[in-house]
Amino acid sequence: MAFCINCGTQLSEAAKFCSGCGGSVCTAATMPINAPAKKSNSLLKILLGVAAALILLGCAGVGAAYYFFHGVEGKIADSTHGPADVNAMTKALGAPDAAAPAATSSSSAVSAGLGSNRVITPQDGQCALFTKEELTKVLGTDFTHADADATGCTYKGDAARLWVRTEATWTGGRKLVKAKADTYRDLRQSMVSQHYSKTDIDSHIFPMMPYQGVGDEAWINLWNVVTARQGDRGITMDLRYYHDSDDLTKLLTNTALSRLQEKKIGLASKSGQTDP
Numbered sequence: 001m002a003f004c005i006n007c008g009t010q011l012s013e014a015a016k017f018c019s020g021c022g023g024s025v026c027t028a029a030t031m032p033i034n035a036p037a038k039k040s041n042s043l044l045k046i047l048l049g050v051a052a053a054l055i056l057l058g059c060a061g062v063g064a065a066y067y068f069f070h071g072v073e074g075k076i077a078d079s080t081h082g083p084a085d086v087n088a089m090t091k092a093l094g095a096p097d098a099a100a101p102a103a104t105s106s107s108s109a110v111s112a113g114l115g116s117n118r119v120i121t122p123q124d125g126q127c128a129l130f131t132k133e134e135l136t137k138v139l140g141t142d143f144t145h146a147d148a149d150a151t152g153c154t155y156k157g158d159a160a161r162l163w164v165r166t167e168a169t170w171t172g173g174r175k176l177v178k179a180k181a182d183t184y185r186d187l188r189q190s191m192v193s194q195h196y197s198k199t200d201i202d203s204h205i206f207p208m209m210p211y212q213g214v215g216d217e218a219w220i221n222l223w224n225v226v227t228a229r230q231g232d233r234g235i236t237m238d239l240r241y242y243h244d245s246d247d248l249t250k251l252l253t254n255t256a257l258s259r260l261q262e263k264k265i266g267l268a269s270k271s272g273q274t275d276p
Helices: 042-056 059-079 086-094 107-113 132-139 173-193 198-203 246-259
Strands: 145-148 153-156 163-169 208-210 217-221 225-230 233-238
Touching (some): 132 246, 163 246, 173 198, 173 217, 173 225, 173 233, 225 246, 233 246
Antiparallel strands (some): 153 163, 208 217, 217 225, 225 233
C-alpha cells in the first residue's frame, strides 16, 4: 500500500501520479525528511532510524513513514517547549472584572486612608482589622460588609469579584510562614536535582517567592496573596483583585500586622476609634 507524501491520499501500487493532488509518486531517494529541531535529541535520532528503515522497504512504505515521523515529531516538539509564560498566566488568573476600579497607588493616599494606632485583639475578631470605610477609601471599592468564617474574614464590595480576605493569627506566625518557606525550598531543590544551573534557578519565577518590606518575614504568590509575620503574629492577606500597586499591598499587610495585639495595653484610649 502506498501513500502520497504531499496530501496523504492512498495510491494504487501502479500509480505514477497522485489522484488527490496530482503530484508525482515519490521514490525513497526523493522523499523529504525534516531536520530535527534538536539534533542531539536521542529519541529523535531513534525515530529517524525507524523512518529510514521504513523508506528502505520501498515506495509502498513512504507515506506511512512520512506520517509516522511527522506525528511523533510534533509530540517531541511539544515536550521540548519551554515553561508556560507565568506572567501571562498570572495576569489571566488574577485580572479583575472590567468594572473593578483601579486601586489607589499613592503611598500617601493609602496612609491617609488608614487610621493609626488601632489595636485588634482576638476578642475583637478578624473583621475588626479594617473598617469598611478604610478599605473603601484606600481601594476605591464600595465595601458594604465583612463576613467572618472559621478561618478568617472576607470584606466584600459591590460586585462579585471585589473582595479582600484576611486570615490572621495572634500566635503561630512563625509556623505560618515556615510552611511557605518549606514550599519554596522544595521547589528550588527539585530544580537542583534536575541539574539546572544556578543562573536558571535564581532567575526562575516560582509560584511562591520571598517578599521584602513586609513584617519580619513574608512570602507572596503569583496571585498577590501575602503570608507574613511580625514576631509570632501572622497574617495572610488575599489581595488578588487589587494587585496594581505593590506599595498598597505592603502597606495593607503591614498595617494588619501592626494592629494584631494580644491585649489592649493603654492603646485603646489613644486610637479614639471604635471597632466596626
